[in-house]
Amino acid sequence: MAHADLISPAAVTLTDPQPLNIAGREFHSRLMVGTGKYASNSVMIDAIEASGAEVVTVAVRRVDLDRSKEEGVLHHLDPERYFLLANTAGCYNSSDAIRYARLARAAGFNEWVKLEVIGDQQTLLPDTEGLLTATKTLVDEGFKVLAYTNDDLVTALKLEDAGAVAVMPLASPIGSGLGMLNPYAIRTIKQRLSVPVIVDAGVGTASDACIVMEQGVDGILMNTGIAAAQDPVRMAAAMRMAVESGRHAFLAGRMPKREVAVPSSPVTGMLG
Amino acid sequence: MTESLSFVTEAPSDAVSITVNGADRRIPSGWTLADLLSSLGLDARTVVIERNGTILRDRAGFASIELGRDDTIEIVHFVGGG
Numbered sequence: 001m002a003h004a005d006l007i008s009p010a011a012v013t014l015t016d017p018q019p020l021n022i023a024g025r026e027f028h029s030r031l032m033v034g035t036g037k038y039a040s041n042s043v044m045i046d047a048i049e050a051s052g053a054e055v056v057t058v059a060v061r062r063v064d065l066d067r068s069k070e071e072g073v074l075h076h077l078d079p080e081r082y083f084l085l086a087n088t089a090g091c092y093n094s095s096d097a098i099r100y101a102r103l104a105r106a107a108g109f110n111e112w113v114k115l116e117v118i119g120d121q122q123t124l125l126p127d128t129e130g131l132l133t134a135t136k137t138l139v140d141e142g143f144k145v146l147a148y149t150n151d152d153l154v155t156a157l158k159l160e161d162a163g164a165v166a167v168m169p170l171a172s173p174i175g176s177g178l179g180m181l182n183p184y185a186i187r188t189i190k191q192r193l194s195v196p197v198i199v200d201a202g203v204g205t206a207s208d209a210c211i212v213m214e215q216g217v218d219g220i221l222m223n224t225g226i227a228a229a230q231d232p233v234r235m236a237a238a239m240r241m242a243v244e245s246g247r248h249a250f251l252a253g254r255m256p257k258r259e260v261a262v263p264s265s266p267v268t269g270m271l272g
Numbered sequence: 273m274t275e276s277l278s279f280v281t282e283a284p285s286d287a288v289s290i291t292v293n294g295a296d297r298r299i300p301s302g303w304t305l306a307d308l309l310s311s312l313g314l315d316a317r318t319v320v321i322e323r324n325g326t327i328l329r330d331r332a333g334f335a336s337i338e339l340g341r342d343d344t345i346e347i348v349h350f351v352g353g354g
Contacts, residue, residue, distance in 0.1 A: 034354025044352065059353025062293045062346065063319055065312055072318055072349040089353050103348050106320045106327045174354070201354075223354025 014248050020218055022196050023112075023144045023165035029054050030213070031243040032085065032198065033236070034223025041076040043233065047226050048082070051236035056082040057114055057221065059089050060100045079109055085146070087114040092127070094134035101138050112144040114168070114200075114221070124174040128155045132162055139163035148200050151185035153192060160195050167193055168200035168221065171212055175224045177204025180212050187215045206235070206242035213246025214254070290343040299339060306335040314347065322346040 020027040032055035038044035048056060058073050077084075086104030091097035094117055101113040117134055119127030126149050135145050139162060146166040147159045156167045169189050172178035179202060180186060190197045196218035203209050203225045212220055220243055229235035286301040292308070299308060305328070309316055316331045324344050328337070339345070 035352035036354045038352065057354055058350040060320075060348050061351045063312075063314065063349050065293055065295070065347070071351070073352045074318065074350055084350070086350065087353055102327055103320050103322065103346075104350075106329055107350065221354075227354075 014244075016247065017251070020196065022146070027054050027083070027219075029240075029243075030219035030247055031209075031240055032057065032219060032221040033226060034221070035073050035077065036223050037227040038232065041073075044227070045076060047232040047236040048077070049236075050233045050240065051226065052240045054083050055085050055221075057085045057087050057223070059087055060104050083112075084109045085112055085114050087148075088116045088134075090118070091116060092118050092130075094130040094137070097130070097134045098137050101134075101143060102141075105143065110144075111142055112146065112165075113138060114146045114148060115164075116148045125170075126150055128152070131155075132158055135159055135162040135164050146198065151182050151189065153185065153188050156189045156193055156197075160193050164195060166196040166198050166218075168198045170201040171199050171208065172202030174201040175228075176202055177208075177225060177228070178202055179204055179208035180215075183211070183215055186212065186217060190215060190217050203239075206238040209239050209242040210246035210249070213243050214249050216250045219243070288339060288341050288343075290339055290341070290345060292345045293347055303339050304335050305337040305339060305345070308339060308345070309334065309347075312347075319347050319349050322348070 020030050029052045031051055031053050033048055033051045033053040034057045035044055036059065038047065056077065064071060088097040088100040091100055097115060097117045101115065104113060105111050115131065115134055115138065117127045117130035118124050128149060131147055131149060135147050138145050144165045145163065146168055147164040148168045149155050149159060151169045156169060159167050167189065169186060171180040186199060198219040198221055199212045199217050200221040203212060203220060203222045205225065209220055222239065226232050226236045226239060287298040288301050289296060289298050305321065316334055321328045
């Protein structure tokens with residue numbers, strides 16, 4: 001009964017005592033989603049809807065001048081409804097990433113950027129040196145930088161010092177679906193940083209998302225985990241529930257792990 | 273004869289050669305950025321333009337930006353990405 005205020009009669013709906021807040025802006029969903037790799041735009045729209053995400057990432061690319069039809073993602077996605085977070089995906093040095101960020105800002109939606117500076121084509125792991133350089137420059141220019149990085153604590157601390165409004169360590173390489181390879185590293189980053197920690201990349205299925213959120217991080221950004229599912233719309237809904245589930249499991253505080261069994265039923269009152 | 277043939281296959285002498293999204297294009301002399309976008313069927317509000325490395329923030333000013341020889345124009349927009 002003590003929790004009656006948290007539970008609605010129709011369905012179990014838990015409130016989050018502290019909604020996600022990045023750079024003073026509050027978000028009601030801790031799940032952010034990408035818009036790449038979908039088989040069709042209608043599936044993408046339905047999946048985003050099912051995910052409950054407010055923050056939606058987009059990439060900056062040349063307009064294909066040889067195509068007559070409009071192929072920009074905003075032709076399908078309502079920028080009034082979602083908070084657009086442009087990325088600098090595909091940039092392999094800080095100056096390219098800065099250029100892409102400036103182009104994205106000039107689109108006129110916001111000054112936020114999901115900053116990626118990639119250092120290796122095989123793994124798409126970040127070039128943390130270039131990332132720090134670009135972060136500093138963009139922060140100076142008034143950008144709200146959400147920095148995609150690896151799961152290294154020291155880099156995460158440096159990004160925070162450089163003024164990133166959120167740090168986005170990977171669970172595992174982009175598009176790999178391997179889940180969280182180093183829970184200890186993710187937990188440590190979350191414990192040591194003051195800015196929000198949004199795990200970005202590597203989440204392959206709902207249990208991955210749940211386990212990531214159980215580490216206490218502030219949110220997850222994913223794309224391929226939804227877009228490459230057999231049924232992206234259903235997976236998007238599953239991810240939504242998994243993120244909420246993991247968040248509440250974290251808030252609830254899990255039982256301690258024990259190496260021995262402890263009976264759940266009374267050990268007294270057994271028949272003689 | 274060869275010279276005159278090559279002359280007629282070339283664009284008119286008042287054409288200007290520019291680079292748009294990495295490809296060479298010849299446009300009539302005096303064309304503005306707005307003319308270029310219009311010829312490409314693009315709405316200025318849905319794209320971002322970079323001219324010779326400088327982002328052009330003032331969309332209303334596109335009609336008064338005359339394109340010159342060797343201008344390098346990048347026209348970008350948002351596409352799906354993660």
